[in-house]
Amino acid sequence: MAVYTHLGAHDLAGLIAHYDVGELISAKGIAEGVSNSNWLIETSGTGSGSNRKGARLILTMYERRIEPGDLPFFLGLLDHLAAHGCPVPRTIHDREGAAYRTIDGKAVALIEFLPGVSVDQPTARQAFSVGEALARTHLAAGSYAQSRMQTLGLAAWDMTIHDCGRDALAGIDPALPDIAFDELSFLAGSWPGGLPHGVCHCDLFPDNVLMLGDRVSGLIDFYFAATDFFAYDLAVTHAAWSFDSHGRQFRDDVSKALLAGYESIRPLLEYERSALPVLARGACMRFISSRADDWLNTPPDALVTRKDPMDFARRLQFYRETGALAFTGGSGA
Amino acid sequence: MAVYTHLGAHDLAGLIAHYDVGELISAKGIAEGVSNSNWLIETSGTGSGSNRKGARLILTMYERRIEPGDLPFFLGLLDHLAAHGCPVPRTIHDREGAAYRTIDGKAVALIEFLPGVSVDQPTARQAFSVGEALARTHLAAGSYAQSRMQTLGLAAWDMTIHDCGRDALAGIDPALPDIAFDELSFLAGSWPGGLPHGVCHCDLFPDNVLMLGDRVSGLIDFYFAATDFFAYDLAVTHAAWSFDSHGRQFRDDVSKALLAGYESIRPLLEYERSALPVLARGACMRFISSRADDWLNTPPDALVTRKDPMDFARRLQFYRETGALAFTGGSGA
Numbered sequence: 001m002a003v004y005t006h007l008g009a010h011d012l013a014g015l016i017a018h019y020d021v022g023e024l025i026s027a028k029g030i031a032e033g034v035s036n037s038n039w040l041i042e043t044s045g046t047g048s049g050s051n052r053k054g055a056r057l058i059l060t061m062y063e064r065r066i067e068p069g070d071l072p073f074f075l076g077l078l079d080h081l082a083a084h085g086c087p088v089p090r091t092i093h094d095r096e097g098a099a100y101r102t103i104d105g106k107a108v109a110l111i112e113f114l115p116g117v118s119v120d121q122p123t124a125r126q127a128f129s130v131g132e133a134l135a136r137t138h139l140a141a142g143s144y145a146q147s148r149m150q151t152l153g154l155a156a157w158d159m160t161i162h163d164c165g166r167d168a169l170a171g172i173d174p175a176l177p178d179i180a181f182d183e184l185s186f187l188a189g190s191w192p193g194g195l196p197h198g199v200c201h202c203d204l205f206p207d208n209v210l211m212l213g214d215r216v217s218g219l220i221d222f223y224f225a226a227t228d229f230f231a232y233d234l235a236v237t238h239a240a241w242s243f244d245s246h247g248r249q250f251r252d253d254v255s256k257a258l259l260a261g262y263e264s265i266r267p268l269l270e271y272e273r274s275a276l277p278v279l280a281r282g283a284c285m286r287f288i289s290s291r292a293d294d295w296l297n298t299p300p301d302a303l304v305t306r307k308d309p310m311d312f313a314r315r316l317q318f319y320r321e322t323g324a325l326a327f328t329g330g331s332g333a
Numbered sequence: 334m335a336v337y338t339h340l341g342a343h344d345l346a347g348l349i350a351h352y353d354v355g356e357l358i359s360a361k362g363i364a365e366g367v368s369n370s371n372w373l374i375e376t377s378g379t380g381s382g383s384n385r386k387g388a389r390l391i392l393t394m395y396e397r398r399i400e401p402g403d404l405p406f407f408l409g410l411l412d413h414l415a416a417h418g419c420p421v422p423r424t425i426h427d428r429e430g431a432a433y434r435t436i437d438g439k440a441v442a443l444i445e446f447l448p449g450v451s452v453d454q455p456t457a458r459q460a461f462s463v464g465e466a467l468a469r470t471h472l473a474a475g476s477y478a479q480s481r482m483q484t485l486g487l488a489a490w491d492m493t494i495h496d497c498g499r500d501a502l503a504g505i506d507p508a509l510p511d512i513a514f515d516e517l518s519f520l521a522g523s524w525p526g527g528l529p530h531g532v533c534h535c536d537l538f539p540d541n542v543l544m545l546g547d548r549v550s551g552l553i554d555f556y557f558a559a560t561d562f563f564a565y566d567l568a569v570t571h572a573a574w575s576f577d578s579h580g581r582q583f584r585d586d587v588s589k590a591l592l593a594g595y596e597s598i599r600p601l602l603e604y605e606r607s608a609l610p611v612l613a614r615g616a617c618m619r620f621i622s623s624r625a626d627d628w629l630n631t632p633p634d635a636l637v638t639r640k641d642p643m644d645f646a647r648r649l650q651f652y653r654e655t656g657a658l659a660f661t662g663g664s665g666a
Contacts, residue, residue: 008453009544025448025545028373029364040361040373042448115358115375120341211342212358 018094035065056113073146075099084140116210116217124257125214131261133216138230141199150226157289192275200233205240231272235279247314276327284316338370351427368398389446406479408432417473449543449550457590458547464594466549471563474532483559493622525608533566538573564605568612580647609660617649
């Protein structure tokens with residue numbers, strides 16, 4: 001997490017001048033986002049006299065991993081979800097109505113700032129709220145006109161794990177090659193088809209949820225959003241929230257609350273519910289594969305934290321062992 | 334520039350509860366400070382009803398380089414200067430009156446947030462304001478009861494350059510060893526004594542000045558502050574502001590404005606003015622030595638930007654060649 005590009009006061013003021021947000025008052029590079037540089041911007045705001053109200057905004061510069069061609073999809077999605085009452089930051093459009101601009105060949109967008117902090121150790125009540133919020137985005141996504149192919153699905157996990165290779169994976173952990181290749185074989189034969197689908201967040205970790213107390217004040221970082229099964233998105237969220245961060249401890253109360261919160265807004269169809277165990281195993285493979293890839297391709301002395309793929313190998317092991325019980329509350333782990 | 338430590342919402346809320354600032358609303362790790370981790374914090378503020386006003390604060394965690402024993406000096410200095418009308422952020426004290434607390438063995442302080450942005454290419458008017466603001470801190474510093482020995486003075490530059498050694502310095506630039514060792518010899522024989530002194534900022538680069546238009550809204554990052562000659566602090570500021578960042582182009586208009594702004598508040602004594610050329614050469618050596626040390630001890634693939642010591646070798650060359658003319662406006666470079 002870093003700010004990859006230096007933007008001076010002159011650049012920033014020049015950019016802000018294209019938007020109806022008043023004048024630049026403050027800009028702080030913030031340590032969020034792994035593929036983008038982000039600044040927390042304060043401007044004098046619009047209106048006049050006592051109606052004038054300062055505005056806080058996030059300025060995002062898209063550095064890598066994100067295809068500029070995908071920006072209309074991502075930024076339009078924020079506006080669509082916000083317009084449908086989801087706690088998602090809106091895109092601020094410039095005076096010509098454009099959702100993003102370009103500085104030195106890089107795309108930049110101004111996004112609404114939302115209050116709230118990310119929780120490390122969610123309570124069951126917080127997990128319930130997250131389930132509700134996720135389900136609301138799925139309902140609202142139904143009317144979003146754009147779609148984006150899932151580029152991080154089963155085929156991609158398979159390719160990434162094969163590219164890493166058994167030897168390199170074994171260098172991370174001796175157990176990892178068997179875990180990964182066995183699971184890919186299983187998933188190839190078991191992945192469900194025909195589940196209700198639409199645009200999904202696909203990365204709803206606690207980092208990407210802002211909370212005020214038990215309330216979700218913001219869902220952020222939709223840059224992995226893609227068209228996929230809604231139940232897969234729920235499974236990703238389940239894997240991200242229902243364990244300690246290293247995947248050693250399953251938190252049954254959080255798991256139950258997350259699912260209950262989701263179903264309070266969008267009840268699962270029976271065949272979605274029965275697919276959750278295999279979808280959760282897929283969710284683990286998605287993060288095992290990307291983390292293994294990052295692990296092998298990040299210099300050990302770089303100042304970014306490499307995330308251990310084994311954190312998700314442990315979750316995978318749990319889902320393998322408990323099966324449907326993980327989603328019905330009988331796991332007791 | 335990075336956030337070195339992860340502080341979760343729980344840690345943050347626990348910390349904030351010790352202060353009379355309301356409840357935690359938002360916290361963003363910010364990419365400022367090379368020796369500290371910093372967060373921009375928003376709280377619900379104090380007061381009630383329509384008098385309740387949200388507060389923005391900087392939370393600083395002292396990671397390295399800063400001796401905890403120096404914190405009362407640094408934090409007391411902020412309060413002292415702010416109380417004397419300098420645009421310096423105040424320290425927020427906790428309910429027991431302490432200026433800093435400890436989390437996991439690391440000292441943390443809450444500091445007032447100030448608006449403004451750092452300029453990259455200062456105008457002469459901005460430099461005038463900076464000169465004024467620096468002079469005001471020197472006047473106010475006179476009544477500050479604490480002092481701190483300058484640990485980055487001539488003896489330290491000499492030791493650092495000798496520790497680097499000729500071979501390593503030549504690896505940075507073939508010209509660097511002669512430049513550095515010759516200059517150290519010169520300075521050892523020429524460094525003045527007995528100039529007016531007191532607590533100085535000692536690192537007033539554009540990065541450490543927040544501006545709103547032509548006005549200085551904040552002087553920040555006093556963690557190199559030490560007791561030294563006021564004219565040396567002015568010389569550091571002159572070297573930091575009067576050139577393009579690589580030291581290739583002297584900006585006579587900025588130089589003149591900075592000195593004029595300073596003298597509009599605190600006129601220099603004649604023997605301070607005549608010492609400026611040698612003090613400015615010392616200022617260059619101060620940054621040549623620390624940058625050479627960092628350059629040689631930072632892995633090339635680390636995600637921190639190594640600063641080129643030659644940026645200050647070029648400034649040094651300029652001060653050698655122009656002498657007093659750099660401070661009287663006749664340089665015309």
